[in-house]
Amino acid sequence: MPGVSSFRTTFLRTARGALAGLLAGFSALAVAELAAGLLRPAAGPVTVVGGAVIDRTPAAVKDFAIRTFGEDDKTVLQVGILLVLALFAAVLGVVSLRLRRTGAAGALVFGVVGAAAALSRPDSAGAGDALPSVVGALTAAAVLYGLAGKAAPVGSTSGGTGTGSGWSRRGFLTVAAVTAASAAGAGVAGRTLSGRRGRGAVASRAGLALPAPASPAPAVPAGAQLKVPEISAFTTPNRDFYRVDTALVVPKVDAGTWRLRIQGKGVTRPRGYTLAQLLARPLIERDITLTCVSNEVGGPYVGTARWLGVPLAGLLAECGVQPPSKGGGADQLVARSVDGMTLGAPVEDVMDGRDAMLAVGMNGEPLPFAHGYPVRMLVPGLYGYVSACKWITEIELTTFDAYDPYWVKRKWARRAPIKTQSRIDTPKPFARPAAGTVVIAGVAWAQHRGISRVEVRVDDGPWQDAVLAAQSTLDTWRQWSYRWRATPGGHTLTVRASDGTGAVQTEDRTRTIPDGASGWHSVFVTVP
Numbered sequence: 001m002p003g004v005s006s007f008r009t010t011f012l013r014t015a016r017g018a019l020a021g022l023l024a025g026f027s028a029l030a031v032a033e034l035a036a037g038l039l040r041p042a043a044g045p046v047t048v049v050g051g052a053v054i055d056r057t058p059a060a061v062k063d064f065a066i067r068t069f070g071e072d073d074k075t076v077l078q079v080g081i082l083l084v085l086a087l088f089a090a091v092l093g094v095v096s097l098r099l100r101r102t103g104a105a106g107a108l109v110f111g112v113v114g115a116a117a118a119l120s121r122p123d124s125a126g127a128g129d130a131l132p133s134v135v136g137a138l139t140a141a142a143v144l145y146g147l148a149g150k151a152a153p154v155g156s157t158s159g160g161t162g163t164g165s166g167w168s169r170r171g172f173l174t175v176a177a178v179t180a181a182s183a184a185g186a187g188v189a190g191r192t193l194s195g196r197r198g199r200g201a202v203a204s205r206a207g208l209a210l211p212a213p214a215s216p217a218p219a220v221p222a223g224a225q226l227k228v229p230e231i232s233a234f235t236t237p238n239r240d241f242y243r244v245d246t247a248l249v250v251p252k253v254d255a256g257t258w259r260l261r262i263q264g265k266g267v268t269r270p271r272g273y274t275l276a277q278l279l280a281r282p283l284i285e286r287d288i289t290l291t292c293v294s295n296e297v298g299g300p301y302v303g304t305a306r307w308l309g310v311p312l313a314g315l316l317a318e319c320g321v322q323p324p325s326k327g328g329g330a331d332q333l334v335a336r337s338v339d340g341m342t343l344g345a346p347v348e349d350v351m352d353g354r355d356a357m358l359a360v361g362m363n364g365e366p367l368p369f370a371h372g373y374p375v376r377m378l379v380p381g382l383y384g385y386v387s388a389c390k391w392i393t394e395i396e397l398t399t400f401d402a403y404d405p406y407w408v409k410r411k412w413a414r415r416a417p418i419k420t421q422s423r424i425d426t427p428k429p430f431a432r433p434a435a436g437t438v439v440i441a442g443v444a445w446a447q448h449r450g451i452s453r454v455e456v457r458v459d460d461g462p463w464q465d466a467v468l469a470a471q472s473t474l475d476t477w478r479q480w481s482y483r484w485r486a487t488p489g490g491h492t493l494t495v496r497a498s499d500g501t502g503a504v505q506t507e508d509r510t511r512t513i514p515d516g517a518s519g520w521h522s523v524f525v526t527v528p
């Protein structure tokens with residue numbers, strides 16, 4: 001049956017073409033990985049393209065990604081990039097069967113995209129960052145050109161440019177296997193090299209002995225931690241602390257070569273500081289609750305740690321900076337990180353006496369890499385995106401009129417004090433607690449204003465006062481609990497808090513954009 005056999009031939013040809021394309025794509029990534037390992041790990045094509053995608057993602061889509069994928073958003077993005085790449089590679093491979101040069105040229109287009117992304121990164125180290133993408137694309141073009149011409153089974157012609165001398169199936173598969181194995185070797189070598197590059201940073205962190213604070217944190221009152229199973233721990237362990245940032249590869253900064261520059265408007269004495277110089281200053285230790293503006297009502301992006309750091313106001317004063325209320329000309333402090341992130345905080349807030357700091361320690365250890373090692377900024381009372389710069393390397397004094405930092409360019413608010421919020425930790429949504437006494441409990445926060453009251457409402461009943469745990473400081477969250485006599489049926493449990501000024505948490509539901517979600521958290525449960 002000629003129809004069947006020609007279908008079979010076409011199918012086999014297509015499959016070989018697609019395989020050639022996939023191999024070309026895989027080889028490209030592997031060789032690029034090797035080049036990045038030799039030059040600069042952050043210049044790898046998936047990393048730079050991913051970074052460029054993150055920077056160009058509209059705020060609403062980013063918010064959706066954070067909401068839907070949570071802290072897996074970066075993995076999802078990278079897998080997505082790889083899938084798109086694989087699809088295009090397979091198509092290019094099939095195209096190459098007939099149009100060998102077109103296929104190879106298509107591969108080069110990817111090189112251009114990667115190179116452009118690499119050069120556009122804010123932390124780009126120069127033209128060299130384009131090299132991994134370029135070398136990868138050349139590899140892909142070569143593999144495609146070499147394999148495509150041979151991908152056609154023996155006996156068939158491979159189009160206008162083909163030689164007609166395709167390999168046997170075994171021949172093709174052998175070459176394919178050898179290509180795949182060499183690429184895998186290059187990829188592993190690249191990864192190993194990248195890993196080595198981070199070693200200096202890992203060693204610097206392991207060797208860092210944190211000095212004792214000149215001003216230790218006030219002891220957490222015994223009553224701050226309620227004995228309710230399922231309530232968030234008052235102090236969030238580092239491994240459970242939420243992480244939100246744009247870094248696809250966590251920056252591993254070697255503290256030995258790290259510097260912090262302070263400069264800009266009104267800085268009469270611009271200065272650079274080494275980590276040793278910072279550590280030699282009197283350090284403060286404080287419990288501070290950090291919150292992300294992307295946290296939905298009831299969401300997980302909030303946590304409390306015991307931070308050790310250098311008081312920021314004193315450091316700024318030493319450089320000649322005056323707050324606007326004392327006549328200073330700069331009202332915005334822009335913190336810049338090693339990966340090019342910029343966050344802007346009001347100078348007035350930083351210097352108004354609160355415990356704004358350059359943190360070096362988190363819960364008794366040097367900052368974990370993911371949380372900003374060696375130094376990050378913290379300003380109690382402000383959302384993370386306007387204050388908590390991780391991997392900080394520069395502080396520039398400027399004005400809100402003169403400069404919009406990263407998130408503000410993407411439609412988030414210039415100024416973002418944390419909104420009063422409260423969360424029910426237990427019972428969980430759709431729980432089925434037994435009738436009788438059920439403990440409803442959770443946390444409430446209004447950093448730098450404190451929490452004065454928490455109330456709970458069951459269905460449409462009256463607001464009832466919850467029992468407040470001891471308040472540690474104004475800058476930390478506060479636990480609360482309420483004993484509910486649960487009756488059979490479905491019930492909606494709602495919580496609201498009042499801050500230290502007495503203002504009640506607003507019922508108005510807003511989205512996280514532009515300055516943080518508001519509204520009351522409620523949980524629906526069924527009592528069987």
Ligand SMILES: Nc1nc2c(c(=O)[nH]1)N[C@H]1C(S)=C(S)[C@@H](COP(=O)(O)O)O[C@H]1N2
Pocket residue numbers: 241242243244245246247290291292293337338339341370371372383384385388389390391
């Ligand atoms: N360099 C850098 N610092 C950053 C960010 C970032 O993307 N890059 N994200 C900020 C945001 S939005 C928040 S909420 C906090 C989160 O800090 P964490 O990851 O330690 O919890 O870091 C802030 N600092």
Ligand SMILES: [Mo]
Pocket residue numbers: 244291292293294383384385
């Ligand atoms: Mo955030």
